Amino acid sequence: EIVAAIEAALADGPMKGRRVLVTSGPTHEPIDPVRYIANRSSGAQGTAIARALAALGAEVVFVTGPATVPPPEGVEVIRVETARQMRDAVLAALPVDAGVFAAAVADWRMAEEVTSKMKKVAGKLPALAFTENPDILAEVSKMTQGRPALVVGFAAETDDVEANATAKRLRKGCDWIVANDVSPATGIMGGAENAVTLISGAGAEVWPRMDKSEVAVRLASRIAETLGPA
């Protein structure tokens, strides 16, 4: 880890002088004091991207939910649990030159916080009332002041990946969408490899299946290219 920190500090790469935000991991949304809603994001792809950006010399703020992989060395780590906490951490980290929103943020949370454990009552089933979580990607993408020059979102889809991700890019107002197919059969969610399609204003670019670390290096170098020298 010392080596990683020294490498990052000494890095004189194309991202030197650039400040970048990366979100990663799942969020957990409490149902009651013991239960919560989670998702299968391991944080592997977001962690690899943060590492790759730091290796190119960027100053990286890494906002992570409860991931199963450890955060990279040489970056500023901010740990959160819920979508609302992640939003607050993201806004506090601005301004940045680029924001990479790789976290799998829960779309919904419970409408009301329950402070006692829900009891099982014979013949009764719980009715959970939901409310929408803040849409962090859309909020940052649509900022009129202080918007990052480059906003990159992620789309985890199980059907019609390219069409859904293209629509998501327009809806959210971000510059790029990194789309992937998380159908269980692909083994991507929680796995070592990823097969992504990069959606930009120029169209869709299908990348071959490769290690998440290779996806990260390729994406980081595209970000560096797009931002240009600081």
Added chain:
Amino acid sequence: EIVAAIEAALADGPMKGRRVLVTSGPTHEPIDPVRYIANRSSGAQGTAIARALAALGAEVVFVTGPATVPPPEGVEVIRVETARQMRDAVLAALPVDAGVFAAAVADWRMAEEVTSKMKKVAGKLPALAFTENPDILAEVSKMTQGRPALVVGFAAETDDVEANATAKRLRKGCDWIVANDVSPATGIMGGAENAVTLISGAGAEVWPRMDKSEVAVRLASRIAETLGPA
């Protein structure tokens, strides 16, 4: 780990010749291919109990959900994810002399399995329909043939711990309930210590707050005492 395995194999303790089942950890109940409902059980208490029973010479079958602590050495480990998988693994492990049901099994699961990721639709909130999970503790406690001589359940409560746990013992038909207060303020769920009340037909016995490993040793020795020599 080799040491642990040898210790267990050579153990000539009071549980020699006894076969014991321990369940541990949370269960995860899928909502769709990426989302699931979880709970904050780390598996620490169940793991410690399995380890303590093995150290007394028992043959231990350890059925565990996706816990955050690694399973003990020297026991047979069966990994499951959902409550239904845990039930199947438990029934397959019988007969046993004692069953210790320390897992935090989800009371409910989704009524229907959704095979595509639920999409966020503007202005629409998801309505999750639940159904009851199998009640593994009650099912084993009420077996008319092949019931373990000693069935130990757990109660994770946030209010009226002793009253709720006493009622639970009668409702489930188990012999003992190990009750604890999992209110977030206690730091017990996910923490190193536990403060339990042992509920049996003889009444409630309040144990002082101690390390989960000490709770485990004490409980294992009570189990050995109750079963007597094989």
